Amino acid sequence: MSAYLVCMVRVDDAETYKKYTAKTPGFITKHGGKFLVRGGEVETVEGPEFKDRLVLVEFPSVEHAKTFYHSPEYQEIVKYRHDSSEATFLLVPGVAGDGSAPADSVVPSG
16 A cells, blocks of 8 residues: 655755755655655645645555665765754555545544
């Protein structure tokens, strides 16, 4: 089942951050991933306004995404992101073909 890496990034130093973005596509492709969203304008339709960079990457599975994230080559360049931005990365599995969520997956936050 597909998995998605959702990245919300506040870029503070664009020039250093570009060193990171220049190298990520090859590593993502190597691990079976593909960009679905890579920056661009985000329109907030509900909730607090989102002004940061949004990236969405699809992987064949959670395992593929974790292998990418923990790979030595990615960890080598992630320093550029750490030095130039603050980010939240979320890894979430996709849903079944009919889009239904099992009843036990809906639980209170906290």
